[in-house]
Amino acid sequence: MRAELLKNPVFAMAAEQFDQVADFLELDDDIRERCKWPKRLITVTVPVRHDDGSTRVYFGHRVQHHLSRGPVKGGLRYHPDVDLGEVAALAMWMNWKCALMDLPFGGGKGGINCDPRTLSVGEKERITRRFTMEMIPFIGEEIDVMAPDMGTDEQTMAWFLDTYSTHAGKMVPGIITGKPINLQGSEGRIRATGHGVAFLASRALNKLAVPVRDASAVVQGFGNVGLHTALTLSSYGVEVRGISDVTGAVWNDKGIDVQALSRHADTTGGVVGFDGADAIDPEEMLCQPCDILAPAACGMVITCDNASKLRCKVLAEGANGPTTPEADAILAERGDIFIIPDILANAGGVTVSYFEWVQNLQRYRWTEREVLTRLETMLEAAFTRVLQFAERHGLGQRVAAQALAIQTVAEVKSQRGMFP
Incomplete structure (x- = not known):
């Protein structure tokens, strides 16, 4: 599996970035290995009946990089170039992003290998609902919370929410973020x-x-x-x-x-x-x-x-x-x-997704001004941390940001230990 992931140029790039930072941080080999590789790589088939009566099987992927700091968080994309390696790389970057922003999440990412531009609304709905059902054993508002990404939008999230909630027998708004406002989405999320x-x-x-x-x-x-x-x-x-x-x-x-x-x-x-x-x-x-x-x-x-x-x-x-x-x-x-x-x-999206998740758990809504003010406050704090770390260690901003994030994840891994 390692070799297969590293064949993907996007994952190879993410892994190279990780290795450079791990060398700088002088991570122990055991912690290094546990931080680098994803916890779960999930691939499912998504059979869908098209409007013309034909049936086509699509492949859907979800990678949960780590759950050490909380449930994984990350988008769901529909694109013809989606593959497991790309999704794994995006999940790794999301893991670092959440750690850098001090969000109580690990990184996740998902995708379906399809071209949404060629699909009718009904076909996209059926793909979304079937993929949701295939994911139910692996997701939950304290396990894995998805969001829109390339090729998906708030309507996709509404279908996902309805499918999951119907299965659960109750409204579960925290299962997804980027939802429409009238389905307990958050003000400010789109922008x-x-x-x-x-x-x-x-x-x-x-x-x-x-x-x-x-x-x-x-x-x-x-x-x-x-x-x-x-x-x-x-x-x-x-x-x-x-x-x-x-x-x-x-x-x-x-x-x-x-x-x-x-x-x-x-x-x-x-x-x-x-x-x-x-x-x-x-x-x-x-x-x-x-x-x-x-x-x-x-x-x-x-x-x-x-x-x-x-x-x-x-x-x-x-x-x-x-x-x-x-x-x-x-x-x-x-x-x-x-x-x-x-x-x-680009951490604004996952940060406001976190705000939406918190609002869903509390059953309380914030105004757009409150959301954007909180967002700017958190971005400013992270920006300052990165610049100070970069100056202190003589690093560029990219390595400084990645080092802060990976160090945070590594510390949590070390504190929790490894279950035998």
């Missing part, structure tokens, strides 16, 4: 990840003594994270000059009207063709001069091929694993870009 990326990017500019108002930004990705990163940056007075998605990229030196672009994308299916900006090659867009570059879509987009060409002051990683280890080495040698690593930059 949380992007809001956090923008908030931390603005704090980085403060550290660099760069005025936030009239600063410039480029956002790669215009899904939920990219959209709300761009919207929040715009609300701060930042000019978002470049935005891309799977259809292409657009550019306006004077700043893009993000609300208008969102309406255009909703209508046409993408950013291409927006009359408030010019077309630009997506790869060229990443290398345009800007104060903030926010990769907020998929992994491995900052590579050894473009890392030396970046012209940003702040790299705010809204996506998971957007920078390869080879690119990291180039950026470290350059030393002129302030990196906000993914496990910190």
